[in-house]
Amino acid sequence: MEYSPSEFLQKIKKAADHIGAYLDQSTKGEGPVIKQKSAEDLAASLQVEEWIRKGGIDDQHIDDFLPTFLENSMHMHHPHYIGHQVAVPHLASGIADFIHGAINNPMAIYEMGPSSSVIEQSIINWMLEKIGWFKGDRLTDFRDIPGNGGGIMTHGGSLANLTALLAARAHIAPDAWDHGNDRDLAIIGSEVAHYSILRSISIMGLGKSALIPVQTDDNEVLDVNQLARTIEDCKNQGKKIMAVVANACATSTGLYDPIDEIGSICNAENIWYHVDGAHGASALLHGDITHHMKGAEKANSLIWDTHKMLRTTTLSAAVLFRKSEEMNATFQQKGSYLFHDKEEPGFDLMPYTVECTKGPIATKLFWVLGAMGEKGLGDYVAGRYYLTEDIYHLLSQQEDFHCPYIPEANIICFLYTGGKAGNEFQLALRNLIVKRGNFYITSTEVNQVRYLRLTVINPHTAIDHIKNLIEEIRTCANQLLS
Numbered sequence: 116m117e118y119s120p121s122e123f124l125q126k127i128k129k130a131a132d133h134i135g136a137y138l139d140q141s142t143k144g145e146g147p148v149i150k151q152k153s154a155e156d157l158a159a160s161l162q163v164e165e166w167i168r169k170g171g172i173d174d175q176h177i178d179d180f181l182p183t184f185l186e187n188s189m190h191m192h193h194p195h196y197i198g199h200q201v202a203v204p205h206l207a208s209g210i211a212d213f214i215h216g217a218i219n220n221p222m223a224i225y226e227m228g229p230s231s232s233v234i235e236q237s238i239i240n241w242m243l244e245k246i247g248w249f250k251g252d253r254l255t256d257f258r259d260i261p262g263n264g265g266g267i268m269t270h271g272g273s274l275a276n277l278t279a280l281l282a283a284r285a286h287i288a289p290d291a292w293d294h295g296n297d298r299d300l301a302i303i304g305s306e307v308a309h310y311s312i313l314r315s316i317s318i319m320g321l322g323k324s325a326l327i328p329v330q331t332d333d334n335e336v337l338d339v340n341q342l343a344r345t346i347e348d349c350k351n352q353g354k355k356i357m358a359v360v361a362n363a364c365a366t367s368t369g370l371y372d373p374i375d376e377i378g379s380i381c382n383a384e385n386i387w388y389h390v391d392g393a394h395g396a397s398a399l400l401h402g403d404i405t406h407h408m409k410g411a412e413k414a415n416s417l418i419w420d421t422h423k424m425l426r427t428t429t430l431s432a433a434v435l436f437r438k439s440e441e442m443n444a445t446f447q448q449k450g451s452y453l454f455h456d457k458e459e460p461g462f463d464l465m466p467y468t469v470e471c472t473k474g475p476i477a478t479k480l481f482w483v484l485g486a487m488g489e490k491g492l493g494d495y496v497a498g499r500y501y502l503t504e505d506i507y508h509l510l511s512q513q514e515d516f517h518c519p520y521i522p523e524a525n526i527i528c529f530l531y532t533g534g535k536a537g538n539e540f541q542l543a544l545r546n547l548i549v550k551r552g553n554f555y556i557t558s559t560e561v562n563q564v565r566y567l568r569l570t571v572i573n574p575h576t577a578i579d580h581i582k583n584l585i586e587e588i589r590t591c592a593n594q595l596l597s
């Protein structure tokens with residue numbers, strides 16, 4: 116059945132009532148944060164097979180379907196959601212999604228979405244400005260200015276990392292696009308680089324052995340002396356260093372690699388420097404925490420997810436380049452039905468992306484900024500960093516908890532020491548916490564030790580919620596020990 120515009124709006128109003136009730140409850144922290152049924156039971160309750168086969172979802176079915184769907188979704192706005200690095204979205208971001216859901220303007224070519232295109236270019240300029248790579252007079256200055264940076268929004272940080280590494284390869288080995296890779300290309304990066312880096316290297320056909328890992332310290336932060344040594348070793352072995360990759364910040368610990376010092380080494384050696392700022396580049400938005408990103412302007416490329424610390428829904432990231440020419444050289448390919456000479460008053464983004472069809476990604480952040488303003492968003496980021504430090508102090512005061520490092524971002528790892536020693540106990544604790552559904556937290560290994568892990572990303576989480584979490588952990592530990 117086709118929905119007329121008025122039927123569509125009627126269904127939206129119905130759905131909005133359910134979503135409103137869900138958000139109200141979640142934000143107040145009522146009910147569980149997570150509820151896990153078996154996949155088969157859940158599919159049956161949602162009548163997934165029936166709807167796929169027969170169709171016909173009508174107004175009254177929304178009342179049956181949506182409460183079950185929402186009940187069995189992760190309650191991101193619940194203050195006890197302190198899990199992954201996934202934004203608790205500002206609801207303004209949902210307005211962008213709603214508009215896109217109705218009008219569908221994939222805008223990698225200007226004609227297909229002029230409004231979204233100018234918003235993307237302005238958001239890119241805003242991000243470039245924060246790094247110091249924007250030379251225009253105002254964010255809507257779209258001129259091709261000499262020395263200007265460039266960038267593009269991608270569907271997530273993994274694609275952004277791939278795009279940046281493709282640009283690095285185009286820089287050092289421009290023939291690789293046509294003739295394949297030289298066997299002597301090497302990428303140097305922290306041994307705990309995000310797995311999307313290694314995956315990109317394999318996707319590019321370099322083979323994962325092209326990543327030369329640099330030893331990290333006890334908290335898995337890259338050691339610059341080791342980096343210098345690794346660069347020397349690579350040069351002595353006749354390798355061509357395609358890029359050095361730094362974590363800003365590391366996924367598991369939230370600790371920043373020494374961005375500035377690595378940048379100085381790369382610039383002196385004339386090596387492409389890529390900063391993976393998927394999570395931590397947002398520190399650029401607030402003066403109190405921006406020191407973590409000091410030296411970011413020395414990078415050649417930098418990625419920055421908005422669906423982590425910038426309050427947007429998934430998927431949304433940016434890959435940014437110090438020099439726009441580097442971005443222009445990334446993909447050396449033309450599709451004649453798209454890239455023909457045409458006269459148009461805007462710009463096509465398609466030549467710069469892995470994607471052919473691309474969503475109006477930047478409209479999400481545009482709506483968030485439209486609601487909060489850049490200061491409001493910066494205050495939110497800094498506020499989550501401060502709260503994480505407070506959590507560190509709170510946990511450190513407990514006799515039965517241990518934090519291995521002072522957090523730098525809004526990610527914190529810790530051990531419950533009142534139970535059994537060893538990784539299995541921490542993992543069992545995390546699993547029981549999630550099974551009980553009162554809190555959602557994660558766990559990770561740092562230097563082979565398994566920790567409980569929080570990402571303090573939720574604007575509704577306060578220190579009192581963490582006090583309750585401490586009690587929940589103790590209850591779970593007692594249950595496991597009994």
Ligand SMILES: Cc1ncc(COP(=O)(O)O)c(C=O)c1O
Pocket residue numbers: 200270271272273274276309311362363364365366391392393394420432
């Ligand atoms: C440091 C880092 N880089 C890249 C990524 C991948 O980003 P995405 O999940 O947006 O693909 C992540 C995801 O957690 C990350 O933490």
